[in-house]
Amino acid sequence: MEHLAYKRKVTIMIAIMAAMLFAAVNQTIVGTALPRIIAELGGIQYFSWVFTIFMLASSITAILVGKLSDIYGRKPFILVGIGIFSVGSLLAGFSNDIFQLIACRGVQGLGGGLIMSTAFAAVGDLFAPRERGRWQGLMSSVFGLASVFGPTLGGWIVDNANWHWVFWVFLPFGIVAFVLILVLFPNVEKKAGEKVDYAGSLFLTTTITPLLLAFSWAGSKYDWASVQIIGLFVATIASLIVFIVVENKVKSPVLPLHLFRNPIFSLSNIIGFILGAGMFGAAMYIPFFIQGVIGRSATASGFIMMPMTFGMVIASTLGGQFISKTGKYKILALAGLLVMSAGMFSLAFMDLNTTITHVIVSNIFIGVGLGMSFPVFTLTIQNAVEQRFLGVATASAQLFRQIGGTVGVALMGTIMNLRMEHETKEVTSEMGASMMNNPMLAKIVQKLDPQILMNHDGLEKLKDSIPSQLAPAFAKIMDSMRDVLSYGLTGVYFIAAFVVLAGFLLTFFLKEIPLRSSQPADEKQKKEKQQAM
Structure with a gap:
């Protein structure tokens, strides 16, 4: 599709990014709205499935549609994805209980996986590798914008309107994107001799x-x-x-295993896995420190996290421009991973005296590093495989990042809990001896749980129930709990920093193939790819 007029390509990309924004915002908008939704629907013990089912469904469809879109073209799958996601969003707003909401989120996940996988592969269809950097950066910035405005908008909707509008407010985006892609995106004939695996x-x-x-x-x-x-x-x-x-x-495998014999493909996916583990594993816990240790509200936490997202948006956009202008990407990935690792290490040295400025600056480092490096490894994978494997290769990059994020969140959570458990036992033992003379304080010490620091309303009620003469002792207990939570979280950031640093070191071994300025590979490019395999 490189032959299309540039103006038409840009219009198609605007439609694709509108579809991605539609899907991405619907992911991020739910987080802040979910407590209010659960309060009305009930089923708090199942709330994690609202996120888990989306992740499962989107991961599966993303990798499966990769090969199918290589056979049948991207257009039918991105249209079906928008349609399915829109139906899931519409039905989610009509949910009467938690199980209906979970089922609808599963439908959204199926559509979201189709949209994300085909959207990034479509960039490879429309533009030569030299031009893809610019568009990969812009598409990555869509996720950043969704991370900024989604949670804020979700909180505003549930505070000022019915929660159902959380799922309905962006439906017009999906409709507009569907029509634009239907009209502008060219049809592609099915590849002869290809069968579904x-x-x-x-x-x-x-x-x-x-x-x-x-x-x-x-x-x-x-x-x-x-x-x-x-x-x-x-x-x-x-x-x-x-x-x-x-x-x-099989003759036409859904995930051709020979691709893993290409060291660029394999190494890029390994680094993508590491990047996902480090990013999701640590970024998810930054609000815990802001709300639990520093004591700021959830709304303030959202604003404090914003600079990280803006840093990512700006860095991914400028990084894409740099790649398209110079044809170089390895130096950008190395710089990004190093900056991101520095931000993680900075977070690892936080304590009770850490200022908001420290957190914001560290977050900006993480956001800038992420924006510089994140889009690169999809580009390296697309540049290292034949055009006929573009869809499945792009989908594999998404899958490895998703799995890395899931593994990272689980391992970092385990590390945090183990460190907190160990520290809590020591603090409880020390405090128990000095406060056993007062039954009320002794009871509080025995039931110490750092999670209470995230529940500011509950903490205030507990504080009000303490007699004024015991207020200093209670304040000392809470400071100890903040120390416990800080100890657990800084361990997470320390491990995450080394995880990202490992990705930085592996990137040195990534062979940089010059980005082509035209879609078809010439003989020199083919030779370079063969040497890399």
């Missing part, structure tokens, strides 16, 4: 699903050594073995 698709699904569930539940719902978690890992390994056997036999 149903068996591979099935066993890939049965590999991904238990793996993501295991890391989502381990350390929170079930112990790591529990029968449930071990069983899920066993099911993952068994399905993976069968999947590899099937993929080596």
Whole structure:
């Protein structure tokens, strides 16, 4: 589709980014609105499934549609994705209980996976590799904007209107994007001789699903050594073995295993996995420090996190321009991962005396580093494979980042809990001896849980119930709890910094293939790819 007029390409990209914004905002808008939704629908014990089901559904459809879009073209799948996502959003707003909401979020996830996978692959269809950097950066900035405005808008809607509008407010975006893509996006003929790999698709699904569930539940719902978690890992390994056997036999595999023999493809996905683990694993816990240790409100926490997102948006946009202008991307990835690692290390040295300025500056480092490096590894993968594998290669990049994020959140959460548990025992032991003379304080010490620091209303009620003469002792207990929470969280940031640093070191081994200025590969480019494999 490189032959299309540039103006038409830009219009198509605007439509694609509108579809991505539609999907991304619907992901981020739910977070701040969910407590109010749960208060009305009930089922707080199932609330995590509102996020888990979306992640599962989107991960599976993203990787499965990669190969299908290589066969049938991107247009039908992005249209179907927008349609499914719109239906899921509409029905979610009509939910009468938590189970209906979870089911509708699953439908949204199916559509979201289709949209995200085909959107990034479409960039490769429309533009030569040299031009893709600019558009990959702009598309990455869409996620940043969604992260800024989604939570804020979600909170505003539930405070000032009916929560149902959380799911309905952006439906016009989906409709406009659907019409634009339907009219402007060219049709592509089905590739001759290609068949759908149903068996591979099935066993890939049965590999991904238990793996993501295991890391989502381990350390929170079930112990790591529990029968449930071990069983899920066993099911993952068994399905993976069968999947590899099937993929080596079929003519048109859903995920061609020979792609992993290309060191650029494999290394880029490994770094993408590491980047996802470090980013999601640590960024998710920054609000815990702001609200629990520093004591700011959830709204203030959102504003404090904004500079990180703006840093990511600006860096990804400028980074894309740099790639398109120079054709260089490795130096950008190295610089981004190093800056991001520095931001993580800065967070690892926070304590009770840390200022908001320290947090904001560290977050800006993380956001800028993320914006510089995140889009690069999709570009390296697209540049290292043949055009006919563009869709499945792009989908693999998304899958590895998603799995990395899931693994990162689980492992970082376990690290935080273990450190907090150890520190809480020491603090309780020290305080228990000095405060056992007062039954009220002794009871509080015995039931110490740093999670109460995130519940500011509950903390105020507890504080009001304490007699004034015991207020200094109670304040000392709360400071100790902040120390415990800070100890747990800084350990998370320290590990995350080393995880990102590992990605930085691996990037040195990534071979940089010059970005082509035209879509078809010339003989020199083919030779370079063969040498890289």
